[in-house]
Amino acid sequence: MAGSGEESKKLQLYSYWRSSCAFRVRIALNLKGLEYEYKAVNLLKGEQRDPEYLKLNPLGYVPTLVNGDAVIADSFAIIMYLEEKYPQRALLPQDLQKRAINYQNYSFAQVLGIGIHLANLPCFPFLQAANIVAANIQPLQNLAVLKYIQEKVGPNETTPWVQTHIRKGFEALEKLLKDYAGKYATGDEVYVADLFLAPQIHAAIKRFEIDMNQFPTLLRVYEAYQELPAFQDAVPEKQPDATG
Numbered sequence: 001m002a003g004s005g006e007e008s009k010k011l012q013l014y015s016y017w018r019s020s021c022a023f024r025v026r027i028a029l030n031l032k033g034l035e036y037e038y039k040a041v042n043l044l045k046g047e048q049r050d051p052e053y054l055k056l057n058p059l060g061y062v063p064t065l066v067n068g069d070a071v072i073a074d075s076f077a078i079i080m081y082l083e084e085k086y087p088q089r090a091l092l093p094q095d096l097q098k099r100a101i102n103y104q105n106y107s108f109a110q111v112l113g114i115g116i117h118l119a120n121l122p123c124f125p126f127l128q129a130a131n132i133v134a135a136n137i138q139p140l141q142n143l144a145v146l147k148y149i150q151e152k153v154g155p156n157e158t159t160p161w162v163q164t165h166i167r168k169g170f171e172a173l174e175k176l177l178k179d180y181a182g183k184y185a186t187g188d189e190v191y192v193a194d195l196f197l198a199p200q201i202h203a204a205i206k207r208f209e210i211d212m213n214q215f216p217t218l219l220r221v222y223e224a225y226q227e228l229p230a231f232q233d234a235v236p237e238k239q240p241d242a243t244g
C-alpha cells in the first residue's frame with residue numbers, strides 16, 4: 001500500500017561523500033533536523049550502475065532519497081520534496097509572489113534547456129543561483145564527463161576544463177548575487193541557493209584549486225557557512241564513506 005510504513009521508517013539517503021549533489025541534500029536534511037540512514041554508493045567503483053541501484057535511480061546518479069514507498073532521484077526534487085513534507089526550517093521564502101517569480105525563472109530556463117539569461121528575467125536569485133550551479137557548472141564536472149575528456153581529449157585536460165566552467169559560472173553568480181547577498185547568498189537567511197552554492201564552492205576550493213579571491217561575494221558567504229553546523233556536518237570529509 002502506497003505510503004504504508006513511511007512515517008515509521010528512517011529516511012535513507014544514497015550518497016557518495018564527494019558528491020556535491022548529495023552534499024546539497026545532506027545540508028537540507030540537517031537544517032530540517034531529519035535523521036537519515038547513510039547508504040554509501042561508491043562512484044569510483046561504479047556502484048551507481050549496479051542494476052539494483054538503477055531501479056532506484058535510472059540515470060545512475062547520486063543522490064537518491066527513499067522514504068518508505070517514495071523514491072526521489074534528483075537533488076532538486078529531493079529538496080523540494082523535503083520542503084513540502086517537512087515544512088520546519090523553510091528553504092524558500094514564505095512570500096508567495098517571490099516564490100512564484102522563483103519558479104517562473106526556473107521553469108523558463110528548463111523549458112528552453114539553457115541557463116537563465118540574467119538580463120532578460122526578473123532578477124530574483126533564489127532558484128536562479130541554484131540553477132546556475134545545477135545546470136551550468138556541476139554537470140560539466142561530473143565523473144562520466146571527466147572520464148570521457150580524459151580518454152578522448154587527454155589525461156591532463158580535465159582540470160582546466162572544470163576550472164573554466166566553474167569560473168564562468170562563478171562570474172555569473174557573483175554578478176547575480178552581489179546586490180542580494182547579505183550574510184548568506186540571498187539575504188540574512190539560509191535559503192535554497194545556499195544549499196547549492198556551498199557544495200560547489202567547497203569543490204572549487206578543495207578539488208579544483210580555484211582562487212576564490214576573484215569572487216568576493218561567494219567567498220564571503222562561503223565563510224559564513226563555516227559557522228553553521230548543518231553545513232559543516234554535511235561536508236564530504238565528515239561522511240562515513242570518506243576516504244581522503
Ligand SMILES: N[C@@H](CCC(=O)N[C@@H](CS)C(=O)NCC(=O)O)C(=O)O
Pocket residue numbers: 019020021022043048060061062063073074075076134139142143144145
Ligand atoms: N540532477 C542530478 C545530478 C546528479 C549527479 O550528477 N550526480 C553525480 C554526483 S554529484 C553522479 O552521481 N555522478 C556519477 C557519474 O558521473 O557516473 C541531481 O541533482 O541529483
